[in-house]
Amino acid sequence: MSDQGSAGGGAVGVLDSDVPSFVSYDPAGGGEVATFPVMTAARVRGVVDEARQAAGWWGALSWAERERRLLRWAGVITRGREELCALVHRENGKPRDDAFLEVFLAVEHIGWAAGHARRVLRSRRVGTGMLMANHAASLEYQPLGVVGVIGPWNYPIFTPVGSIAYALAAGNAVVFKPSEYTTAIGEWLVDAFGRANPDAPHQVLRLVTGTGETGAALCQSGVDKIAFTGSARTGRKVMAACAPSLTPVLMECGGKDAMIVAADANLEQAADAALWGAMSNAGQTCVGIERVYVVDSVKDKFIAELSARIQKLALKPGDGPDAAYGPMTMPAQVDIVRRHIDDAIAKGATAIVGGAEAVKAPYVEPTVLVDVPEDASAVCEETFGPTITVKGVKDLEEAVVLANATDYGLGSSVYARNGAMAVARRLRSGMTSVNAVIAFAGIPGLPFGGVGESGFGRIHGADGLREFTRPKAITRRRWSTPFEPTTFARNPKTIVILEKYAMVRYGRKK
Template sequence: MPAVSPSDKTFESRSPADGSVLGTYPVHGPEEVRAAVVRSRAAARRWAAAGWDGRRSALLAWKRSLARRMDEVAETVSAETGKPLHDARTEVLLVLVHLDWAARHARRVLGRRRVPSGATALGQRALLAYKPVGVVGVIGPWNYPAHTPMGSIGYALAAGNGVVFKPSELTPGVGKLLASSFADAVPPEFAELFTVVTGFGATGAALAEAGVDKVAFTGSPGTARKVAEVCARSLTPLLAECGGKDALLVGADADLEAAADAAVWGAMSNAGQTCAGVERVYAVESVHADLVQRIVRKARELKPGEAYGPLTLPAQLAVVERHMKDALAAGAHAPLGGPESLRSPFVHPVVLVGVPEDSAAMREETFGPVVAVNAVRDLDEAVERANASAYSLGATVFTGSRKEGLAVAEQLDTGSVSVGSVLGYAAVPGLPFGGAGESGYGRIHGAEGLRAFASARAITVKRFSGGTDLTSFSTSREAAARMVELGRRLHAWR
């Protein structure tokens, strides 16, 4: 990895499974962060000169290198998050899928193209072009420390930018490995295009005010607000992905076995530490009891440490405990699990039923292997309850037909919806990802993700003279008036 000025302060990365030390990393301060931005900006000028073909070639070389080093990257992800190695390998596969798409489609999405000039500007050739924003500061999460930040890093690089990445203090080794693998795979003149700074919240704040041209943040809504305050001082644009409280809706004629399977995987995989995972299930009354039985049966078979890992952030255990105890005290019951499920660092599966809609377990992000399954009158009520959340990231729909499922999906106020599966959109690189409200704003992935890290420019080129020029004082008022009147009549009757 390109060198960043050494810091006197350091911190340790530890295994969430057993507390062992995995590595020691510097706590970078404001001066070191600014220096990284300066170096990235210099490399970005060379990156711009490489053109679409040069950038595509370098990014695909990096992708191939990561594919060959999948085990190394996955082992680092697994060690720092605690997730099983097979889950970490799946995460790295998503990195490859998205990096490949961004590299291969950047020119098509962002390349200069003609747009219609319109009758009023027939003499002008109209062009739409995009330019890189400059240097993007990426502040990443710990739950998917490779896949999630690469949704910004890979697309920002493909759009022609430099990147300075601040990984979570829980997963600095993953960030360091991503940057070093980039430097190893691309020509030397691009080695400092993508660099990493490490530390805690203060390092992230330093990055946001270090002169970057955009910040892409993933984390809690509370932290996003702090980052937004820093960005506002310099009017630095911010893209924020802040989690979710995603719902799974089940109709009366749905395939209950498939819905139960999706609910359990969506709620329990990665120990429930998935921003677009399933935290709420709304099932029509006639099938609710049957669905609960199926969910309990499947969840009971899961073994923490094999099916999923420990809670990566130890403090999250208190959040899971509070949500569960508050729900039970408010009248919910647990057909599976309870307070005894909290066996640090693991949480065994918990299924709650009849949880009051105003409880923390239904309104706040739990981020643990806990799922609430409530009965509703019909799918209209399910949609109403799903939309009542302050979060608006993703949702899942199971109905008897794809047509009905799509109709329900279109009523949901979320950035993404999967019909008949859970998180189906995550593996489709051409689709955008992001939410609204407490889930943040902006989009990564797909064409929208590329445009998020580029600035649109309008260009006109005069093709010929003649007619009535409305941008010249030499045109008589009478001629200009006739032209305006002609345009008025055209639009009055079209």
Template sequence: MTAQLKPAASETFEVKNPATGESVGTFAVHTAADIAERVAKGRAAQIWWAELGFDGRKKRMSRWVRWLARDCDTLYDIGFRETGKPKADVQFELLAGLEDVRWAAAHAKRVLEEKRVAPGIAMVNFDARVSYEPLGVIGIITPWNAPVYTAFCGMAYALAAGNAVILKPSELAAATGVYAVESFYKANPDAPEGLVSWITGFGETGSALCKSGIDKLGFTGSVPTGRRVMAACAENLTPVLLELGGKDATVVADDADIDAAARSVVWGSMWNSGQACVGVERVYVVEKIRDEFLRKVEENAKQISVGMDELSDIGPMTVPAQIELIRRHVTDALDRGATALVGGLDSIQPPYVHPIVLVDVPEESSAVQEETFGPVVVINTVADVDEAVRRANATSFGLGSSVFSKSRGAEIAARLRAGGTTINSVLTFVGMPSLPFGGVGDSGFGRFHGDDGLREFTRAKATTRKRFSMGEDMQQFPRPKEQFDVVYKVLKLRYGRKFR
């Protein structure tokens, strides 16, 4: 591959496995000067990439997918050593990421190529077209909890739209980000230096990327960091896409498939040790089926294996501070009268947190109102679906949600304030590249995935062309009275009637 640029500064940091302390690698702390060099090289390389056209970009992105599929064992090992997460979780991330790359490359032409549109009656003598042009150089900042998926997801849509990309992975998952970038060159050795590049470091490096003059920044992470990212980007009016935290709710109606609901809630709340912005954190179950539902949740949760075996169900927590936040949420809930159906404070055994299921947690508690980001789920009882929806919508977050109901799923889903809702399952909209993914409220704005995700990394351009003259032109002086009279009648006829 094309060699990575040498950093201007010599400061480095080490990435270690959160459970074993094993060193995964040493990485540079890149500076503003390093980033400026990457932006310059990215601008030059982006011209080559844009000129390839949709078909040329699709060909090279398809090569990338094939190369990654053949080399998947390398990534499984990096992810397992770097985050401690089971290899099955790394595999899940890679599968979703590869599907994003494949879908974006395959559909970019359909979504973004120039299209003819109706000019409207006032400009009927004009040809009207809309096109979507690449922005230039895109910065992507990814988190530590899903480093494989978010790297490939962010890169996929930006590249398919014709842009160059600078990727900054979390300092806790740097090796994954470096692999994601270098794999592109492994598959496409003819690609120019700078088309895709990586930078590593801490918050200062991310801030420097925001202020570097890139053309857009896509960020996935926490709400507090998202606010800082947005403020830094505002200095140059750099647009941002923010995919932030969640406090996702699940509604279990009285006609739900209780077995399926219980299995899904346990998986959705405990997968990846609960370290997922779209993880199930709150459940509202209708009183009529409460006892049976809780019994099945308890059975499922107690079967989860925790540890560093390659195929354990859940692994260690990645960040020590997150463990203390979990301890605070669980303590607050229990102090306010909640019951631990599964686990409790003794489940917190750093670097692991074993599954915790809390029941009857007051709505004002931190475990209900704040993002926990761990293998903890709150299950509260409601009188009916109306109460469930009201409580589900009563936070500042609005990322994902889910509903279990045999007959009212669509109706309930339509009432939930969230960027995506799954009926009779959980999280599925995240793994579908054809659907937009993002949130509302404190969960951010903008969308990855789907047609909307491709357009996020473009600028819409309108082009008109005069095809023929229509006598007296409305766009010139003087304005004849006869023209006014004709337009007056047309306006009354066209717009004074009921729309069809």
């Protein structure tokens, strides 16, 4: 990666000294990774207009041809994984192996979207019912046209690909605005698509770069839908920018995910999963575990297991190959984590691991807070750092009530041998893993999304493909009948026949 933005997708180009620019930095060492232009609203509209022309060509391709080109993209990403993982480590901060897990999940989703689009979205016949029995009915899913994707910095490959791949598979062109903290990674992905399809007459995946103003410009550029991933606060701004043009939006926002641990749970597995859910990627995971509610009878054992595993695994952040996780990618997040820890301790919580001294910017060491009051910011607000709160509950009923006592509703986890599925169904979240954490994100066929402050709409799976289409209903009269109901010349016997039918089928049910 050069120190200047390359011509990724034909959208960035060589930097002009008269054009405002921004720099993405290495969060660990602070060095510059790359410089990119802050694209104006006019330039963003120009990119969208170019994508509109590309959408016509791309949408007219056969399912098989789009699948072939998407799998080429997955191939380029897979073969270039070492370069891409090194770039993720440098610009995002996560360890190389965690970067590869993100790459692997991304190409799995590309493959699923490419391979299942035809089955999910092809035209299908629909039953017509008695009233319209002389008609044939069909339903098909047509591409929207151009989809704008605003990506996050915490999972700069996996998360945006969850929108990009499904939108492309559905026949749309995509204009991608990555986070200003991980723009070089976004540029790499767009360039990879171009390298995978050098024979394409149009660029169907294009890049725009900039800060929040560029994202707002994309919302107002005439795209047919915006897929956004980020905080609920920023999500509201995106929705406001889209409102004047009634541009539909898909919102994948934050979470305050809870894990419930029953008395009969495998405590070793639960503790191990809680640590991964809370600490991996420095806790910067929207579906990471931030709260644990454990039944009182096994609370002490669970806490002891957590502490022992942190010591045994020597969980420490850093930039080297032995680090369990990396730095906080966004510098301002360090202050939020510090505030949450300080507030919890001030309100009576105990830090059995870490604590206030664990915050050593740009790193935060693992912190386990016990008996945090429910009104503390560490319980009420999204922390997005390598911390976890643990609270004892008298039973699973109380655990469910507390887990659901949040405005968020993204992911959740249940550890139990008996009754786990019943508990999972009662949790107010878009996704739940039983005896695991975040497993749903690794299954391409499952929809991903939340409720409440966690957003709405779904990526991944069949629902994710349909999210980037408009349903088109078509009816066709097959023959005429003397008993047409929708005409002023209607035969009086028509209503008599329909009334008798209604009575036979429904009128006798009580």
